[in-house]
Structure formats: C-alpha cells, structure tokens
Amino acid sequence: MNQDITQPIEPFLKNLLSSLDAQYNSPGQSFTNVESYATQFGSSLKREAAIIVNGTPIVPSQVEDAKLQFQKKWLSMPNSSHQLTSFDCHLIPGTNTFIINFSARVKFDQSGKNRLGESADLIQQNSIVKTVRPIWGSWFGVNGILVIDSNLNGQEIINSFDYRFTYVPKDTTLVV
Amino acid sequence: SPFGCQAMFFQDEDIKNVATNFVANYLNLWDTNRGNLMVLYQNESQFSMQLDTSHPHLIEDANTSSNIDFGNYMPYSRNLTRISSGKARMSKVAIGTEQIFKSFQQLPKTKHNLVENPNSFSMECYKYVPLNGIVITVHGSFEEVAQPEIADTSASQGSRGGRFHSQSRHKKPNLSKKSFDRTFIVLPGPNGSMVVASDLLLIRPFTSEIPWLNQAA
Numbered sequence: 001m002n003q004d005i006t007q008p009i010e011p012f013l014k015n016l017l018s019s020l021d022a023q024y025n026s027p028g029q030s031f032t033n034v035e036s037y038a039t040q041f042g043s044s045l046k047r048e049a050a051i052i053v054n055g056t057p058i059v060p061s062q063v064e065d066a067k068l069q070f071q072k073k074w075l076s077m078p079n080s081s082h083q084l085t086s087f088d089c090h091l092i093p094g095t096n097t098f099i100i101n102f103s104a105r106v107k108f109d110q111s112g113k114n115r116l117g118e119s120a121d122l123i124q125q126n127s128i129v130k131t132v133r134p135i136w137g138s139w140f141g142v143n144g145i146l147v148i149d150s151n152l153n154g155q156e157i158i159n160s161f162d163y164r165f166t167y168v169p170k171d172t173t174l175v176v
Numbered sequence: 177s178p179f180g181c182q183a184m185f186f187q188d189e190d191i192k193n194v195a196t197n198f199v200a201n202y203l204n205l206w207d208t209n210r211g212n213l214m215v216l217y218q219n220e221s222q223f224s225m226q227l228d229t230s231h232p233h234l235i236e237d238a239n240t241s242s243n244i245d246f247g248n249y250m251p252y253s254r255n256l257t258r259i260s261s262g263k264a265r266m267s268k269v270a271i272g273t274e275q276i277f278k279s280f281q282q283l284p285k286t287k288h289n290l291v292e293n294p295n296s297f298s299m300e301c302y303k304y305v306p307l308n309g310i311v312i313t314v315h316g317s318f319e320e321v322a323q324p325e326i327a328d329t330s331a332s333q334g335s336r337g338g339r340f341h342s343q344s345r346h347k348k349p350n351l352s353k354k355s356f357d358r359t360f361i362v363l364p365g366p367n368g369s370m371v372v373a374s375d376l377l378l379i380r381p382f383t384s385e386i387p388w389l390n391q392a393a
Contacts, residue, residue, distance in 0.1 A: 055388065140232060141233065159305070
C-alpha cells in the first residue's frame with residue numbers, strides 16, 4: 001500500500017463533468033449531429049449503470065438502457081458549467097472498485113435556450129447574429145457518489161452514478 | 177428539470193428497511209456514544225473526512241451561525257483536490273477499528289435532528305453488487321454541541337496555515353451548525369450483523385435552504 005493509486009481519479013472526475021458541460025456549438029468544439037453530441041454526456045457510464053438524479057432513479061426499458069435515457073434527459077437541460085470543489089475515495093479490497101464521494105458547484109444557462117440553442121418562445125427575433133453565449137445563473141451545490149472500476153483505462157467504467165443538488169439558488173429559472 | 181426530485185430513494189423494500197434502521201441507529205450513536213459504533217468496523221474498513229469550504233449555501237445562514245469556523249476539521253480533511261503529496265493523501269484515510277475510532281474522537285460532538293426534523297435529511301440507497309452489500313448516502317445537517325474528545329495537537333498547523341490559524345492557535349474553534357453528505361458501503365456480516373466497509377464523510381457550510389423540500393416533480 002505504498003503507492004497512491006488515487007491520482008488518476010481527479011482527471012477522470014473532471015472529464016466526466018466536462019462531458020456534461022459540453023456545448024453543441026462552441027468556438028472550441030462542435031458536433032456533427034445531435035446524436036454524437038448527446039452520446040458523449042457521461043460516456044464513461046456503463047449501459048446498465050444504476051443512475052439516480054435528485055433521488056429519482058432512471059429505470060431502463062426494453063428499448064432504452066439507463067445510460068441512453070440519462071443522455072436524452074441531460075440533452076433537454078440548459079447548458080451547464082461544473083466546478084469540482086472536493087472529492088475523496090476508497091478502493092474496496094477484493095472488488096476492483098473505487099467508491100467516490102465528490103462535491104461540485106454548477107451553474108446553468110438562464111437564456112431560456114436548451115442545449116441545442118432552441119427556445120420555447122413563440123415569437124423569436126429572427127436575429128442577426130447567432131451568438132449562443134450562455135447567460136450563467138447563480139451556483140447550485142452538488143454532491144455525487146460514484147462506484148467505478150479501478151482500472152480507469154476502460155471506456156465504460158461507472159457502475160453507479162448518484163447526483164444530488166444540495167443547494168439550489170433562489171434566483172434560478174431551472175425548476176428542480 | 178426532466179429528472180424530477182424526491183428526498184428518498186430506496187432500490188427495494190428490503191434495502192429501505194435495512195438502510196433506514198441503519199441510519200437512525202448510526203446517527204443516534206454518533207451523537208451519543210461513538211465507541212458503540214465500532215462493532216460495525218473491521219480490519220479492512222476505511223473512514224475519511226473531507227472538507228468543502230466553498231460549497232454553495234444560503235448566505236444568511238453564515239451570518240446567523242456565529243461565523244463559519246472549520247478549525248476542527250481542517251487538519252484532518254482529505255479533500256483530494258487540495259492534497260498533492262501521495263504520503264499525505266494516504267495518511268488521511270483511517271483503516272481498521274483503532275484508527276477509525278481515533279478519527280471519530282477528533283471530530284466535534286454532534287446532534288442530528290433526525291427525529292425532530294426528518295424532512296431536513298435526504299437519502300439514496302442501492303445495491304453494491306461486488307460484495308452483495310448496499311450503498312447508503314445521507315445528506316443533511318447537524319449541530320456541533322461540544323469540542324472533540326481528542327484535540328489537534330499538531331503545532332505545524334499554526335505555522336503552515338497561517339491564514340486560518342494565526343489568530344486562533346490557542347483558541348478553540350467556534351461550534352456551529354454544519355451541513356454534510358455521508359456515504360457508507362454496508363455489507364452483510366456473520367449472524368445477521370452488518371459491516372461498514374467504507375465510510376466517506378463530507379463537511380460543508382450549513383444551509384437551511386434544502387432543495388428536496390421544494391418538490392415540483
């Protein structure tokens with residue numbers, strides 16, 4: 001037990017959060033189609049992962065596994081921006097799994113547009129410039145619990161994903 | 177949001193019974209006699225505490241709770257985003273009953289209002305497949321009612337973290353409310369007993385504003 005095996009976890013967590021924050025069209029990155037965009041949200045989730053968001057489980061169906069349902073729901077959220085503020089983890093002997101407890105803060109785009117840049121407003125200014133610059137709201141608090149495979153080189157390594165808002169600011173347009 | 181929101185999630189009825197009993201008894205003993213919890217831990221059990229001082233919270237709460245003092249937690253925090261040395265990262269996990277009990281004694285004595293105010297807590301509980309156990313996560317808050325049994329004696333804290341300790345090196349930290357998230361992996365032990373394989377405690381600023389109370393699902 002002389003080697004610190006927890007080093008790769010921080011980059012892993014940051015990658016996971018930035019996959020949730022990816023924008024469809026941004027100066028740095030753009031996706032060829034909606035599917036390629038949506039399927040990169042939480043791409044390190046296993047298809048059969050147990051996924052719970054704010055105490056609500058995602059129930060897999062015959063046609064759509066939990067991962068795909070999560071990705072579709074996340075697609076309908078406004079753009080987000082996460083910041084990892086703390087994490088801790090234990091390797092559970094004999095199981096090749098880590099349990100991770102992390103906390104983060106997240107802010108959401110308040111412009112009224114979804115991740116694809118569409119708004120529900122009936123009358124829209126058919127506008128001049130298509131700047132999709134988000135208007136960030138106040139910080140939410142998040143606590144996350146993950147059980148992941150200890151071999152972090154795999155593509156899909158998350159066995160369970162539990163994401164819970166611990167604090168929701170009062171001036172938000174997002175209804176929890 | 178498209179996900180909905182509820183305070184409690186239990187994967188099935190069995191898990192619900194086991195987990196709610198576990199948490200109620202655990203927090204009661206945590207508040208009254210932490211020594212009695214040690215039957216739950218074994219040689220390979222792990223415990224660590226992390227501090228997230230920057231976690232979002234309702235600002236009014238910070239003004240009412242005699243300012244936010246994390247002095248009792250700072251020396252032991254295993255917030256791995258803030259510790260780079262491999263040796264320090266490993267030394268902040270307590271392994272086995274003896275080390276874990278010492279860690280428990282280094283934390284302030286508490287009161288969780290689980291009976292009086294159950295709505296201020298939320299939980300998620302689901303299977304931990306590799307060892308046929310369950311993952312139990314509790315979110316909530318507590319009051320600090322007394323200083324820890326074992327005080328931090330490491331003098332180096334004062335010189336290293338001058339920003340936090342220079343004024344209060346000889347002063348005990350203020351007691352106040354804190355919010356927390358705590359995750360256990362609980363396994364079935366011999367004769368119907370239970371074993372805590374992993375115990376991860378996260379401490380953050382107190383907030384009275386709790387999202388799971390405003391359910392719009």
